[in-house]
Amino acid sequence: MRSHHRTTPRTARVLGTLLLVAAAGSVTVGATPAAAPPAPTPLGRVVPAPASVTPGAAPYRITRSTVIRADGSGAGRRVAEYLAHLLRPSTGYRLPVTSRGPAGIRLVLSHDPFGAEGYRLHSGRDGVTITAAAPAGLFHGVQTLRQLLPAAVEKDTVRPGPWLVAGGTITDRPRYAYRGAMLDVSRHFFTVAQVKRYIDQLALYKINELHLHLSDDQGWRIAVDSWPRLAAYGGSTQVGGGKGGFYTKAQYREIVRYAASRYLEVVPEIDMPGHTNAALASYAGLNCDGAAPPLYTGTEVGFSSLCVGKRVTYDFADDVIRELAALTPGRYLHIGGDEAHSTSHEDYVTFMDRVQPIVAKYGKTVIGWHQLTGARPARGALAQYWGLDDTGAAEKAQVVRAAQHGTGLILSPADRMYLDMKYTEDTELGQDWAGLVEVRRSYDWDPGAYLPGAPASSVRGVEAPLWTETVATDADIDYMAFPRLPGAAELGWSPAATHSWDAYKVRLAAQAPRWDALGITYYRSPQVPWPAP
Structure with missing residues (x-):
């Protein structure tokens, strides 16, 4: 587990076109990174990489009138309240949680075969819908939604926005339980x-x-x-x-x-x-x-x-x-x-x-x-x-x-x-x-x-x-x-x-502004093309 006397020598495919494009501009391992390549589009910068990504046309914009809907009560509604709690400080919006009526963001429990933790996230001009077979899937879909929003959404004080969610569909489930x-x-x-x-x-x-x-x-x-x-x-x-x-x-x-x-x-x-x-x-x-x-x-x-x-x-x-x-x-x-x-x-x-x-x-x-x-x-x-x-x-x-x-x-x-x-x-x-x-x-x-x-x-x-x-x-x-x-x-x-290091390192670099917003002090590895501070 952690023997302090042992010494050792110091010693795929890519997810769709989005991640192939994101992989451009690699840096030499161990060297000072060159200028960072263009950041991937929001759907292509999610970590962990989703199982399937289909880009859409129009984004959804979270506004002062956005409502979050979770059908029924119980665990699904608690995930909706969690999402509202995440978004309210930075947006300054009320984001009421409801169980009926029109809503800009919907959390839906369905019998579709997503597994215990899988989900589908669909975003378009009219709203965002996260569908899952179990509350854990809704929760994981919410984590993906966070990454589709600007990093400033993680701040605990009001920011100007705009709060755009890229249009498209992500279908996702874990490799390992x-x-x-x-x-x-x-x-x-x-x-x-x-x-x-x-x-x-x-x-x-x-x-x-x-x-x-x-x-x-x-x-x-x-x-x-x-x-x-x-x-x-x-x-x-x-x-x-x-x-x-x-x-x-x-x-x-x-x-x-x-x-x-x-x-x-x-x-x-x-x-x-x-x-x-x-x-x-x-x-x-x-x-x-x-x-x-x-x-x-x-x-x-x-x-x-x-x-x-x-x-x-x-x-x-x-x-x-x-x-x-x-x-x-x-x-x-x-x-x-x-x-x-x-x-x-x-x-x-x-x-x-x-x-x-x-x-x-x-x-x-x-x-x-x-x-x-x-x-x-x-x-x-x-x-x-x-x-x-x-x-x-x-x-x-x-x-x-x-x-x-x-x-x-x-x-x-x-x-x-x-x-x-x-x-x-x-x-x-x-x-x-x-x-x-x-x-x-x-x-x-x-x-x-x-x-x-x-x-x-x-x-x-x-x-x-x-x-x-x-x-x-x-x-x-x-x-x-x-x-x-x-x-x-x-x-x-x-x-x-x-699994692709060249694609992953660019998606990883795109996480840095989010860590900055969350107050996470991280190691700026020269292997990663970080954005400029």
Whole structure:
């Protein structure tokens, strides 16, 4: 997952005519960019790339008289209210939400075969209609609508407009059902407000899974009533010795609620049996020798382990999983399982054999880091692969064999998807144990072909983890996630046939004014033809 001692070498088709045109004017990798080429038309600048784009003639203009209509009530109306809330500050318009009568923007739930998250957006002189089979599809269609409007629509003060939505039709649905991002709140703690801010950024790019790394050697971040010292003591510090922090159950529920309102599912992780020093320091009985180690604020890994032979270890696991599962309505619970260097292989297998059924007992599906495939993955379990392009053949073969026997895969190759890797040697933040990961490297690979031999059906999606040994503020998150996060989202959402670096880099560049409007501080990679400031 994040060994700090390993070193590695530093080392399609295009979506229609619109994206081919948008790809003109490429720059030399690593060089200072030349003058930016003309920006693509609004329909051609959407990230992630839609499945199908058909340009139309006349645009729709949002005006003071525009009404937003969502037929019926419930979830569809809540998406309409969300859209109105987004548009009101910058337009200054009332944008009332109604369930009947004429409207300039309509959200329609239909039985058409869009899938659970797909949608169709049609825009013309008379209005905009977003049609979907489920509310999640309406929400994703709203994110596309945002990108069809000028970037100033993201401002929180009134702007002059005009607010034109390009005419045409977009029909869209995701390639993968699992499109995730992970935030490590253990190395450095982030408040509820900070997590909500990240959720909003993820939602813009149709990411639907928020993986929260809630425990590690440096901090325990969730209250557990049956083991109160885990949070009160184990959560009292962080990397570098700061004050740390933890989420009360009410705060965690608020994160879950807010994520759900943006159609993200929270995937909580309690890392076991290694990466457990915060727990071991909190309760001496979890240690084989009965002696609690001191709290830890460094960044080394692999030195801690729960005591596999003790009954109390499984009482602890049962209590923590039971309480966390009760707080989490989502399908998954992540049990970690990586870098258990202080646990013998035999003990590791024993531990996983005993803990995976606990997860099932409380109604959740197991996710583990790909080392889980070295044990006996439970039926239906998902393994999250974090190896590198040059990870050894034996380790990759172990993962592929598990996939061939039914274990699903989430792909997070560290030298492609880890958002905490440095962009270049001069990047102030981040690490380089997996190599340097510039924007093109993070985008230019195919999840469906990454692990030869793994059945295509075994790849459930992708996830971009952000470990926080060097990341402590909102600005730090922004800088490491942008511009790489949208590329990870596109790998998860867009059809393989749309994958083209030359087209993507121009669409990515067109996102910059939107990030400026949202206050996102991003890395201006020389590989991307950014517009002039």
